[in-house]
Amino acid sequence: MSPSIIDAQSILAVEIGTVTTRAILFDVVDGQYRFIAQGSAPSTVNAPFREAGEGIHLAVNRLEEITGRTFLNLKGELILPVQSDSSGVDRLVLTYTAGPVLRVVVAGLLADVSLESARNLAATLPVQVVETLGLNDTRSLDLQMQALIAAEPDLVLLAGGSESGASRSVFKLAELISLAYRVLPPDRRPHVLYAGNQALAKKIKEGLDRTVHTLTAPNVRPSVDIEDLAPAESALSEAAANIRYAQIGGLQNWASISSALPLPGSLAFGRMIRFLSHIGDAVKGVLGVQLGSGSTTLAMGKGGNLALEVFPYSSGRGASLVLEHSALEDITQWLPMHMPDVVARDYLMQKTLHPQVIPTTNETLALELALTRQALRLSMQQMLARHPLYNLAYEPILAGGAVLTQAPQPAHALLALLDGLQPVGVTTLFLDQNELLTSLGAAAQINSLLPVQVIESGALLNLGTVICPVSDARYGTPILRARLEYERGGENVVEVRQGSLVTLPLQNGQVANLHLQPLRRVQIDPRGKPGPAKFQIVGGACGAVIDARGRPLVLPKDSARRREMIKKWSLAFGI
Structure with a gap:
């Protein structure tokens, strides 16, 4: 109620x-x-x-x-x-969101079934999977036990068996885990979360509890072809909290007076995106982006279903991992000025060590936003690879994180999001300027009305409606004619060329009907009808934007031409 x-x-x-x-x-x-x-x-x-x-x-x-x-x-x-x-x-x-990255062992039966689901559950938190144990593991029992001990995990996620399915193999995995950690001192033993066949849960817990602290959760793989992580989130939150109590001094004292269990930031954020997907566009779904100091959280919600993952890339502590998985030029290609590689690399490594440092020059600001673009790109590529049923067409997209909210102008945040996420179709981008979404997800545990009314009050900053048409026309070819028909009278016509970034003359809060007339073969919205399109839009902090730069967005190889193009895109936003 x-x-x-x-x-x-x-x-x-x-x-x-x-x-x-x-x-x-x-x-x-x-x-x-x-x-x-x-x-x-x-x-x-x-x-x-x-x-x-x-x-x-x-x-x-x-x-x-x-x-x-x-x-x-x-x-x-x-x-x-x-x-x-x-x-x-x-x-x-x-x-x-504080605390070291959790070290996790995932254990299950089949690699592409329960083990995969255990990995997906682990990925909803900032974790490092340090060991994997499965039914088809060819190592001897002694080597498996040694590997479990050497991994030094904080948490073991044990899954396996569909409902009323396998039992013997799951018991063998549980026994192996118990034997491995029995030899360790109690303060070095990991926590265990069992999220497998529920018919075995009581016996599994009784057996493991003699050695390690064990929690049980609903089966993440109730049948071979169905994965359902949501019911296990509460137990995962409890397991994570128990670990963090020992790692973050004072947390347990404050938790003792809290009205609900302390939530990992990623799970609280995902909870809000799932909620918004219930009331948002049922076809496109909702995309949430949270850029933290040490990680990037992506949450894709559609009709109450949620795909949530935390990636170790960011503009803070995660800068080194962006560099590890990218060439330096993948980052510096977004700079509107020349910066020697040694200077760029040195700053990025310093940012890893001192994430609280803020940019003080135009050059360092541009470098941090370039790093943000690549962190988003890496995260989104991996997210779509793991969740192929989702795509890049969303309504709306909500984004937060200090690197965006503390940017000099909203346009800096919008341009970084467009370059990093590269959405398609028609969407509205909102900036969580006060970093509320995570807290609203936590508050929803005790008051489901509060998040609804706070969101409806306009607490998020509307950056603007963005139209991202896709065309194979040559650069510079006219592909669209956009006509803005203002609610209070008057109109404005703009011709859109392939490769351009066009800001429409629409003030913040101003309402207009947008008419789009294709001039070439162009896909305005992958989920809409082909041909001309008409819809009502409301101007945001950056007005409204047509991003006709193509998907995927490819930058010129020539450095001088590339920098001029990046400057031109920034000038379109007046920055």
């Missing part, structure tokens, strides 16, 4: 990141839930503090300064619930 507005309660959402800790306040204004304010502070999970509590206190203190309200008592404790003098807050929820 949805919470009644009569019983409305204020919610404080705390996000513990690697670089920044945020305290976000949601409360009721004029009978509707609204985002009130946000306080942020440098995270203290790393040296010299190595404790999350100090960063949380600093962020809440900043929130107190902004709102003029009191949330902490004289002892520095959060006041729960709201008192008669209006101090405090009613509920607390926690999310976290």
Whole structure:
């Protein structure tokens, strides 16, 4: 049952990141839930503090300064619930992205069935799969046990057996895991999450609990041809939280007063994208992009189904992995100026060591945005390869992350997203300028009405409607005639040439009907009808855009021509 507005309660959402800790306040204004304010502070999970509590206190203190309200008592404790003098807050929820990458062993039966599902479940968190154990493993039992011990995992994900399916082989895997970690001291033993045949869950847990702390979850592969990860998310969140309590000082203390289990940021973000896919375009689906300091999270939702993965590429700690999986020129090709390779590489490696450093020159800003483009490109390519049923046509696309929200102008963020994601068709891009989506996903655990009303209040920044037609015409050939018919009268006609990036004269919030007339063979929207198209659009912070640069977007090999073209694209946005 949805919470009644009569019983409305204020919610404080705390996000513990690697670089920044945020305290976000949601409360009721004029009978509707609204985002009130946000306080942020440098995270203290790393040296010299190595404790999350100090960063949380600093962020809440900043929130107190902004709102003029009191949330902490004289002892520095959060006041729960709201008192008669209006101090405090009613509920607390926690999310976290801080902490080392989790080391995970995946175990299952068949490589392309339960093992694949276990990997997909693991990929919803920032993890490194350090060992794989399957039914067809040709190693001897001794070598398998040695491999399990040497892997030193934080978590073992054990899957296998469809409902009422295989049992003996699953028991053998569980016994092997128990034997391997029995020889280790208790404080070095991993946590285990079993998400296989539910008929075996009780016995598996009883057997493993004698050696390692074990949680059970619904089967991620209820039948051979069906994968369902969603029911296992709660158990995965609990397992991750238990591990993080030992890794992030102070987290468990704050969790003890939280109204819900602390959520990994990726799972909370995915929860919001799944929710939005229920109410969004059922054909295209919703794409969510979260650029963190150490990883990039992609969430594709369609009709309540969700594909969620965390990739180790970013413009912070993940910069080194972008370089590891790319040539340096894949990044520097996006620069509008010449930069020696040694200078670019040195800055990117420094960014890996010091992700909190912000760009201070036009050159370093351009380099960080170029790195963001390549991180998005790598992530999207791998995402589509693993989830071929999804494509690049979405409505809408929602993106967040400091590298985008702290860019000098919204146009910097929009252009980086277009270059990195390369969407097709007609879509609207929104920027999560206040980094709310993760917190809303956590708040939804205790108040399903709050996220709906906050999103509807316009808390996200509309960057603009983007039309990305696809044509095989030669560069410079006219392919479209766009006519904007303004709601209050008047019109504007623009001719669009292949290879161009055109911004339409539409102010933020202005409504117009857009008529598109193909002049050559062109696909305006892969999910729409061929031929002329007409639809209503609302101007965003960057107006509206027609991106006719082609898909995939290929840059000229000649460096001088390439830089001139990149400058031209930036000038189209006035940056």
